[in-house]
Each structure stands twice: as C-alpha cells, then as structure tokens.
Amino acid sequence: MNKPDVIHKAMEELDTVVGKERLVQESDICSLNYLKSCIREAFRLHPYHAINAPRVAMEDTTVAGYLIPKDSHVIVSRIGLGKNPRVWPEPLEFRPERHLNDGVGVVVLAEPDLRFVTFGTGRRGCPGVSLGTSFTMLLFARLLQGFSWTKPPGAGTVSLQESPTSLALAAPLVLQAKPRLAAHLYMEN
Ligand code: HEM
Known part of the structure; x- marks a missing residue:
C-alpha cells in the first residue's frame, strides 16, 4: 500500500497472465515472477521470527573464516541477514x-544461499517449502486479483x-477492499 507502482505492476502481471475471467490457481504460480519477487522481498525484510532455531556445533568448524568451537550455541539473525548492506x-x-x-x-521463494532465511536449508530445513510457497502465493495473488x-x-x-x-x-492494518471481478467468480472454490 506504500508502493503504488509495485502493486500496480503486480496487478498488471495477474491481469496479463491470468486475466479477469477466472480465479488465479496454483498452476499459475510458476508464471507469476513479479508476485513471487514481492513475497521474497517481504520475507527478506519481515521474516516471521527474528532468529533461527538455535543450533549447537557438534565439532570445531570454520564458517566464512570464523572458527566456531565445538559446543558453541549458534543463533542466526534473520533480520541481520536480510538487511545486510554488503549483500543487498x-x-x-x-x-x-x-x-x-x-x-x-525463475523466481523461487526458497533461498538456499541463506542471503536471507525463508525456509532454511540442509537436513533441518523446512520440509514444507512447496506447501508454504503455494499457500503464501495463492493467498496473496487472490487478494490482489480479487x-x-x-x-x-x-x-x-x-x-x-x-x-x-x-x-x-504494532498497529493493525485497516484497508478497504472493492471487488474487481465478476460476481460469480467469488462463489467458486
Ligand atoms: C511460508 C511458510 C513457511 C515458512 C516461511 C517456513 C519456514 C521454516 C523455517 C525457517 C524452518 C527452520 C529451518 C531451519 O531451522 O533451518 C522451518 C522448519 C520446519 N517447517 Fe516450515 N515454513 C513454512 C511452512 C511450513 C509448512 C506448510 C510445513 C508443514 C506442512 C512446515 C513444516 C516444518 C517443519 C516440520 C520444520 C522442522 C524441520 C526440522 O527441524 O527438521 N513448514 N520452517
């Protein structure tokens, strides 16, 4: 809502890729790169939690030149990663x-390079990447299209x-929504 040009481009993509004659479906997600980029940007700036689940180093290891001694508790700042000016x-x-x-x-919501943390990665990464991506995208796309x-x-x-x-x-978001599709489309699904 603070970026009218962004919302305009997102709606334009929806109107071009999906049109206004049917509701956006899960199968459309792969073609909605601008919408996926909006969600990626939201995840980068506003992660669900400030830190990742803590880990304990099982042995001495080195990450990016830093020694992490065995038994260290490792806490990753999601906010810090997503807002790192050396990366972004x-x-x-x-x-x-x-x-x-x-x-x-192809824009994907997962970020295996951990330049920000959406679903994490590796053995303890989120097993719900596919479902998480689908419901986040579909909800966002339907709110914008509809x-x-x-x-x-x-x-x-x-x-x-x-x-x-x-x-x-901190303060609830209050907005007004006006339907923009034919009335019968809101009865489906
Ligand atoms: C947009 C939606 C979601 C996001 C952003 C998300 C994010 C995450 C993150 C960051 C982790 C921790 C990864 C790590 O510590 O390295 C995690 C773990 C996990 N997530 Fe998700 N998740 C989402 C949806 C889901 C869904 C839909 C499911 C199940 C259907 C799910 C199931 C799990 C489980 C079981 C773990 C623990 C994995 C483990 O510790 O081995 N998540 N998720």
Whole structure:
C-alpha cells in the first residue's frame, strides 16, 4: 500500500497472465515472477521470527573464516541477514525488482544461499517449502486479483513498525477492499 507502482505492476502481471475471467490457481504460480519477487522481498525484510532455531556445533568448524568451537550455541539473525548492506544494496528499500534478474530467471521463494532465511536449508530445513510457497502465493495473488485495495479516507502511510513482543505489525492494518471481478467468480472454490 506504500508502493503504488509495485502493486500496480503486480496487478498488471495477474491481469496479463491470468486475466479477469477466472480465479488465479496454483498452476499459475510458476508464471507469476513479479508476485513471487514481492513475497521474497517481504520475507527478506519481515521474516516471521527474528532468529533461527538455535543450533549447537557438534565439532570445531570454520564458517566464512570464523572458527566456531565445538559446543558453541549458534543463533542466526534473520533480520541481520536480510538487511545486510554488503549483500543487498539499499537494504531497507522494498524493491521486488532486485529478485527478478537474480539467478536463472525463475523466481523461487526458497533461498538456499541463506542471503536471507525463508525456509532454511540442509537436513533441518523446512520440509514444507512447496506447501508454504503455494499457500503464501495463492493467498496473496487472490487478494490482489480479487480486490482493489485502498486506505481509509485520511489514512497516511501504512506504518510497518513491528510489535515489541513479536514481528506482527504494532498497529493493525485497516484497508478497504472493492471487488474487481465478476460476481460469480467469488462463489467458486
Ligand atoms: C511460508 C511458510 C513457511 C515458512 C516461511 C517456513 C519456514 C521454516 C523455517 C525457517 C524452518 C527452520 C529451518 C531451519 O531451522 O533451518 C522451518 C522448519 C520446519 N517447517 Fe516450515 N515454513 C513454512 C511452512 C511450513 C509448512 C506448510 C510445513 C508443514 C506442512 C512446515 C513444516 C516444518 C517443519 C516440520 C520444520 C522442522 C524441520 C526440522 O527441524 O527438521 N513448514 N520452517
């Protein structure tokens, strides 16, 4: 809501790839690279939890030149990774385009290189990557395809301040939704 050009591009992609005659489906997700980039950007800037589940080093090891002695408790800062300026230029900017040409041309929500943590990686990585990607994308895509979103009259910039006790928004997000598809489509599924 704070980036009208981004929401405009996302809706344009939906209208081009899916159209307005049917609801977006799971099978469309692979073609919705701009929407996936929006979600990647949201995961990078606003991870579900501030830190990863703690790990204990079972033996001495070296990571990126740093010695991690056996029995160390290792806690990874997700917020720190996602906002690392050495990896992400202008890290606080919500800019989905940065993910579009980043890789092999297909945008995925997982980030095995751990430049930010979405699903983790390796033996204890999330086994729900596929389901997690599908429901996150489908919910987002349907909310965008199905409704035009506006802020209530008089509302300013949406505050992204997080609550001090969790990473939920400190103030609830209040928006107005106006249907933008034919009425019968809302009865399906
Ligand atoms: C967008 C949705 C989701 C996100 C962002 C997510 C993220 C994560 C992350 C970061 C971890 C920890 C990985 C690590 O410590 O290296 C994890 C673990 C796990 N996730 Fe997910 N997850 C999602 C959805 C799901 C779903 C849908 C399922 C099950 C159907 C699931 C099941 C699990 C389980 C069982 C683990 C523990 C794995 C282990 O410790 O061996 N997750 N998830």
